[in-house]
Amino acid sequence: MRTSYAVGVDVGGTRIAAGLVERKGRMIKEVRTLTPATAGPFAIVDTIIGMIEEVTVGVHSAEIAGIGMGLPAQIDFLKQTVEFCTNLPLAGVDMRSLIMSRVRHTVVIDNDGNCAGIGESRFGAAKGVRDFVMITLGTGVGGALFLDGAPYRGARGLGAEIGHMLIDLDGPPCPCGGNGHIESFLGRPAIAARGREAASEYRGQAIRDEAGGNAENVTADNVVQASLKGDEVAREIVLAAGDVLGEALVGVVNLLNPKLIVVGGGIGESCPSLVERAAEVIDAKALAGRRDVRMVQAELGNDAGVLGAAALAFDEHDSREGLHR
Ligand SMILES: [Zn+2]
Numbered sequence: 001m002r003t004s005y006a007v008g009v010d011v012g013g014t015r016i017a018a019g020l021v022e023r024k025g026r027m028i029k030e031v032r033t034l035t036p037a038t039a040g041p042f043a044i045v046d047t048i049i050g051m052i053e054e055v056t057v058g059v060h061s062a063e064i065a066g067i068g069m070g071l072p073a074q075i076d077f078l079k080q081t082v083e084f085c086t087n088l089p090l091a092g093v094d095m096r097s098l099i100m101s102r103v104r105h106t107v108v109i110d111n112d113g114n115c116a117g118i119g120e121s122r123f124g125a126a127k128g129v130r131d132f133v134m135i136t137l138g139t140g141v142g143g144a145l146f147l148d149g150a151p152y153r154g155a156r157g158l159g160a161e162i163g164h165m166l167i168d169l170d171g172p173p174c175p176c177g178g179n180g181h182i183e184s185f186l187g188r189p190a191i192a193a194r195g196r197e198a199a200s201e202y203r204g205q206a207i208r209d210e211a212g213g214n215a216e217n218v219t220a221d222n223v224v225q226a227s228l229k230g231d232e233v234a235r236e237i238v239l240a241a242g243d244v245l246g247e248a249l250v251g252v253v254n255l256l257n258p259k260l261i262v263v264g265g266g267i268g269e270s271c272p273s274l275v276e277r278a279a280e281v282i283d284a285k286a287l288a289g290r291r292d293v294r295m296v297q298a299e300l301g302n303d304a305g306v307l308g309a310a311a312l313a314f315d316e317h318d319s320r321e322g323l324h325r
Pocket of ligand 1: 163174184
């Protein structure tokens with residue numbers, strides 16, 4: 001039977017979002033809440049169950065294709081298990097079975113970056129593009145690869161971790177335990193550290209003001225806000241981040257020859273100048289593939305993960321039922 005709705009759940013280190021989504025990507029109902037990150041895996045599962053119940057109330061269960069869920073973790077996509085998770089205590093937790101034992105629907109899990117990529121591919125900035133790369137700049141740096149029209153996850157589904165590509169042999173520590181990875185330069189904590197450094201000096205007054213006058217409290221979003229208001233010091237930090245992003249993506253363009261690079265995540269979506277600077281670096285430094293590539297900001301904002309997770313649930317349902325998209 002051709003069902004009308006799927007539930008998408010986007011689990012982040014800070015927030016969880018869940019939505020009831022129509023086949024064409026219309027969000028019917030959406031709820032958000034804080035992630036009980038320190039209360040253990042069962043508290044997280046309970047929260048997710050409550051949210052699924054809330055968005056599906058009043059909908060006949062036969063109308064629901066299933067539940068798709070994006071997790072900020074490395075997922076073995078074939079086995080549907082959580083292998084590694086830095087921000088939440090979910091490594092080794094059988095999230096899929098735990099959720100399925102309490103709702104009457106099939107659950108499919110994927111990496112959150114892949115879900116955002118699927119969302120942008122199906123309903124957003126990358127609609128109709130067969131070869132693209134998505135990079136999400138938020139607290140962490142995630143991403144997705146779409147090669148030849150499908151998400152590329154690697155042998156087991158652990159791939160496409162763009163944020164953990166090495167760009168500096170002597171670089172700063174990365175939350176994953178490595179050093180000099182893209183995330184160690186472009187994650188929120190790294191940008192906030194640049195901002196705090198500037199704000200502790202006279203020249204960083206505008207950034208300090210954004211943080212209520214206290215340099216110690218400066219966040220990445222304070223830096224972004226000051227830069228959007230025209231502060232030169234904040235703008236320098238944002239453009240330096242754009243340089244790093246561009247340099248990192250030169251290698252990606254040379255390796256994959258994508259047609260499009262979509263930059264998402266809270267930082268990526270609020271900083272057009274960062275994205276423009278990265279595009280300039282690619283244009284100046286990449287090999288011939290630079291002529292094919294366009295660089296754009298993501299279009300779906302916070303909804304990308306929920307919409308992509310729901311699309312995954314529809315796909316899973318349709319292949320199970322032998323239906324074709
Ligand atoms: Zn890393």
